[in-house]
Amino acid sequence: MKQVVFGLLGTRLDRGSAKTDRWQSWRPTVALCQHEDLLIDRFELLYEPKIADLSNTVAEDIRSISPETDVRLHEVHFRDPWDLEEVYSKLHEFMGNYSFRPEQEKYLANITTGTHVQQICMFLLAESRHLPGQLLQASPPKRKQPGEGTYKVIDLDLSRYDQLAARFALEQQESLSFLKSGIETKNTAFNQLIERIEKVAIHSQAPMLITGPTGAGKSQLARRVYELKQQRRQLDGKFVEVNCATLRGDQATSALFGHVKGAFTGATGAREGLLRAAEGGMLFLDEIGELGLDEQAMLLRAIEEKRFLPVGGDSETGSDFQLIAGTNRDLQSDVQEGRFREDLLSRINLWTFRLPGLAERREDISPNLDYELTQFSATTGSVVRLNKEARTRFLRFAESEQATWQANFRDLNAAITRMATLAAGGRISVELVDEEIERLSQQWKSNDNSNSSSLRELQGVVDAQELDRFDQVALSEVIRVCKASSTLSQAGRKLFAISRLSKAKPNDADRLRKYLARFSLSWDQLQ
Amino acid sequence: MPTNAILINGSQGEGGGQILRSSLALALVTGQSVQIEGIRAGRDKPGLMRQHLTAVRAAVEIGQAEVDGDEIGSQSIRFQPQAIKPGDYKFSVGTAGSATLVLQTVLPALMIAEQPSELILEGGTHNPWSPPYDFLEHAYFPLLRKMGANVTAGLEQYGFYPAGGGRFSVAITPAAELRGLQLEKRGEILQRSATALVANLSRRIAQREIDTAADKLNWAPNCLHVQEVNNSAGPGNIVMIELHSENVREVFTGFGRPGVKAEHVANNAVKQVRDYLATDAPVGPYLADQLLLPLGIAAWKDKQRSQFRTLPLSRHSITHIRILQQLLGIPISVEKEGGVCTVIIGSN
Numbered sequence: 001m002k003q004v005v006f007g008l009l010g011t012r013l014d015r016g017s018a019k020t021d022r023w024q025s026w027r028p029t030v031a032l033c034q035h036e037d038l039l040i041d042r043f044e045l046l047y048e049p050k051i052a053d054l055s056n057t058v059a060e061d062i063r064s065i066s067p068e069t070d071v072r073l074h075e076v077h078f079r080d081p082w083d084l085e086e087v088y089s090k091l092h093e094f095m096g097n098y099s100f101r102p103e104q105e106k107y108l109a110n111i112t113t114g115t116h117v118q119q120i121c122m123f124l125l126a127e128s129r130h131l132p133g134q135l136l137q138a139s140p141p142k143r144k145q146p147g148e149g150t151y152k153v154i155d156l157d158l159s160r161y162d163q164l165a166a167r168f169a170l171e172q173q174e175s176l177s178f179l180k181s182g183i184e185t186k187n188t189a190f191n192q193l194i195e196r197i198e199k200v201a202i203h204s205q206a207p208m209l210i211t212g213p214t215g216a217g218k219s220q221l222a223r224r225v226y227e228l229k230q231q232r233r234q235l236d237g238k239f240v241e242v243n244c245a246t247l248r249g250d251q252a253t254s255a256l257f258g259h260v261k262g263a264f265t266g267a268t269g270a271r272e273g274l275l276r277a278a279e280g281g282m283l284f285l286d287e288i289g290e291l292g293l294d295e296q297a298m299l300l301r302a303i304e305e306k307r308f309l310p311v312g313g314d315s316e317t318g319s320d321f322q323l324i325a326g327t328n329r330d331l332q333s334d335v336q337e338g339r340f341r342e343d344l345l346s347r348i349n350l351w352t353f354r355l356p357g358l359a360e361r362r363e364d365i366s367p368n369l370d371y372e373l374t375q376f377s378a379t380t381g382s383v384v385r386l387n388k389e390a391r392t393r394f395l396r397f398a399e400s401e402q403a404t405w406q407a408n409f410r411d412l413n414a415a416i417t418r419m420a421t422l423a424a425g426g427r428i429s430v431e432l433v434d435e436e437i438e439r440l441s442q443q444w445k446s447n448d449n450s451n452s453s454s455l456r457e458l459q460g461v462v463d464a465q466e467l468d469r470f471d472q473v474a475l476s477e478v479i480r481v482c483k484a485s486s487t488l489s490q491a492g493r494k495l496f497a498i499s500r501l502s503k504a505k506p507n508d509a510d511r512l513r514k515y516l517a518r519f520s521l522s523w524d525q526l527q
Numbered sequence: 528m529p530t531n532a533i534l535i536n537g538s539q540g541e542g543g544g545q546i547l548r549s550s551l552a553l554a555l556v557t558g559q560s561v562q563i564e565g566i567r568a569g570r571d572k573p574g575l576m577r578q579h580l581t582a583v584r585a586a587v588e589i590g591q592a593e594v595d596g597d598e599i600g601s602q603s604i605r606f607q608p609q610a611i612k613p614g615d616y617k618f619s620v621g622t623a624g625s626a627t628l629v630l631q632t633v634l635p636a637l638m639i640a641e642q643p644s645e646l647i648l649e650g651g652t653h654n655p656w657s658p659p660y661d662f663l664e665h666a667y668f669p670l671l672r673k674m675g676a677n678v679t680a681g682l683e684q685y686g687f688y689p690a691g692g693g694r695f696s697v698a699i700t701p702a703a704e705l706r707g708l709q710l711e712k713r714g715e716i717l718q719r720s721a722t723a724l725v726a727n728l729s730r731r732i733a734q735r736e737i738d739t740a741a742d743k744l745n746w747a748p749n750c751l752h753v754q755e756v757n758n759s760a761g762p763g764n765i766v767m768i769e770l771h772s773e774n775v776r777e778v779f780t781g782f783g784r785p786g787v788k789a790e791h792v793a794n795n796a797v798k799q800v801r802d803y804l805a806t807d808a809p810v811g812p813y814l815a816d817q818l819l820l821p822l823g824i825a826a827w828k829d830k831q832r833s834q835f836r837t838l839p840l841s842r843h844s845i846t847h848i849r850i851l852q853q854l855l856g857i858p859i860s861v862e863k864e865g866g867v868c869t870v871i872i873g874s875n
Contacts, residue, residue: 021727023690023761024785034622034689036576039599064692064760067619067649068577146689146785148622 263312690761714773
């Protein structure tokens with residue numbers, strides 16, 4: 001392997017002191033060729049035209065001191081060697097035109113000479129592998145003694161530095177833990193998801209889409225991603241969160257994009273809008289599938305060009321924000337049905353993360369239980385504990401198939417809040433746990449049967465599982481009316497109030513009795 | 528592939544580059560393969576440095592050898608010479624490393640080659656820790672000529688640390704048979720001279736040095752010289768004191784360095800002269816070290832017995848003797864008497 005060094009000729013240092021013979025001064029470029037243990041086969045030396053004389057002297061001296069070294073001089077003119085853009089582009093061009101042969105040659109970039117900006121550019125080019133080598137830093141000998149001094153080869157491959165690698169691993173561990181709110185989750189799929197989100201959060205500014213059932217923690221995760229970016233100083237604006245389901249019509253447009261004074265009736269003042277509020281920060285649009293098509297179009301433009309037009313305004317305004325969208329809908333099918341813009345979806349789903357529901361990660365219920373208890377204690381200021389027996393009992397239920405966790409963390413949070421609030425002396429008893437299990441079971445069972453709470457009427461009267469949903473609804477209303485009436489006839493009159501008008505001889509009571517009989521029910525049973 | 532290479536422990540004794548150079552020189556002379564391990568093992572920067580690598584590559588060229596491990600920092604090399612190829616060569620040493628040490632590696636083989644050779648050597652010519660050019664020309668080469676090999680040299684350009692860039696040529700007419708040397712007595716001192724030399728430095732430095740030497744040696748003014756040279760790449764300063772006796776010539780050198788007073792440089796050379804003159808031994812310590820190799824070869828190749836009297840041997844020379852014994856299989860004995868050692872190389 002041949003050793004090749006790239007360096008810029010130093011205007012001052014490589015000239016040496018004017019007072020003494022130049023060999024008595026430490027001249028970094030020459031000194032690098034004087035080391036007993038560094039054999040430089042080729043030195044690619046860049047110099048400015050105004051120091052062409054110096055370049056020849058230095059090349060001559062290197063030939064004398066290091067006959068093994070082939071010095072190649074390259075004239076490069078910098079109008080301003082402190083101008084980052086110019087220096088970088090010229091060096092970048094030089095490296096771009098250089099034919100590197102990393103299989104046969106090793107490369108070192110000397111960052112000892114040149115302006116600081118030139119040194120930084122050499123560093124950047126090595127770091128980005130435009131110059132596929134390591135850095136070389138020379139230092140003068142101690143106490144102004146003559147001689148070659150010392151040199152250091154700096155490898156930019158961080159993974160080779162154990163301590164740094166350990167520190168970065170720790171930092172990554174910290175951000176993972178941060179994204180999980182410090183909850184020691186055990187679910188492998190979830191932990192992998194969080195690792196991926198951490199990488200994307202730190203390295204990308206592109207929009208993210210978080211999908212998943214209601215209560216899976218989309219909003220909380222979005223906020224955590226924001227806080228992580230803020231910690232890493234990638235964002236300095238605010239976190240702005242809005243549920244698109246709460247935005248309707250004109251109000252939606254104005255809420256998002258703002259309006260000017262007098263834009264519409266009632267617009268007595270100008271409104272900034274949420275996109276402006278998120279300038280330099282992060283906008284979390286939950287339930288993005290609920291956004292109207294007009295707003296979708298405006299949002300797309302705002303993401304792509306960072307420009308948009310406030311309602312009633314005649315000039316565009318701008319906002320540079322990062323976007324996280326949340327949804328529990330299947331946006332792909334919304335696109336097919338024409339309810340969601342395809343171009344917007346493809347813009348926001350570069351990074352799509354599906355948060356699993358709680359039922360899909362039951363092993364995480366236990367750590368989340370602790371987290372919720374701690375949160376409760378933190379907000380109320382009173383410590384609440386769960387004894388071992390009560391905890392086991394709760395978890396046995398919570399981790400079983402019986403617990404469907406339909407609203408996911410919202411359910412868990414509600415359950416813990418209820419138990420903690422009712423806990424006497426800050427201790428959640430077995431009884432409280434049993435009561436809560438019963439409450440949750442009932443809640444989910446009735447939800448399973450129908451989404452209407454009116455079906456409660458059927459409980460204890462008939463077995464709803466045996467009935468068509470059509471009958472469930474009708475019968476529960478019939479029962480409700482019966483319970484509210486004093487006689488069978490009165491109930492019949494209420495129930496058949498319309499159809500009885502067209503009958504010559506309405507027999508409401510009989511019709512009702514026969515209807516109830518179909519379900520083996522009698523009037524007396526319902527009283 | 529010749530198999531049984533002789534294994535040499537490169538870290539024995541003073542453990543420096545000398546073991547490497549002597550081993551290579553003797554491998555070339557004998558045609559024997561060598562495997563050197565632990566090269567410069569105890570040093571700050573262990574293994575082959577650039578000047579050693581130049582010596583290895585010079586030996587490879589002269590001996591048309593195959594080599595493994597010839598890279599910077601390598602602590603192990605395997606060297607398999609094929610046949611000595613005399614001729615014209617140029618070897619350049621970087622880092623102002625000593626060109627005379629490179630010469631030392633290849634010279635013995637070329638002294639017994641079939642044809643004459645001419646070498647041009649570039650790099651350092653007057654370095655501390657290695658024989659300076661003037662020592663070779665005035666002390667060492669005359670003895671080689673006495674042994675039958677006509678070795679002559681000419682200096683073109685001085686090469687001092689740190690600039691290097693020196694240059695000298697060496698012409699070698701080999702000897703069919705080498706003669707041994709008997710250096711028992713110094714004989715009468717025929718000529719003396721002390722020279723303070725400066726290159727690209729103030730003449731005053733040399734003047735102060737020669738004043739100091741004159742004061743200490745009490746020699747006649749016509750023996751004292753101040754010399755300014757301009758055929759040097761960089762600055763440099765040395766004090767050389769030469770004693771030309773009936774049977775031997777000796778050269779002692781003090782090296783100027785920044786931060787070291789001129790008086791100190793002169794005193795250093797004077798002290799070596801006084802030590803030498805304190806006994807009647809004809810051979811000084813540095814010359815003893817240089818003579819071991821050619822005398823060893825004369826004993827091995829032409830069964831010549833040599834004997835010389837010298838000052839107590841340096842650790843360097845003792846290591847050197849071990850290498851000669853190992854690679855040439857010749858007897859070398861050292862007898863001490865008072866402050867003088869008698870070294871006997873080869874047997875009758």
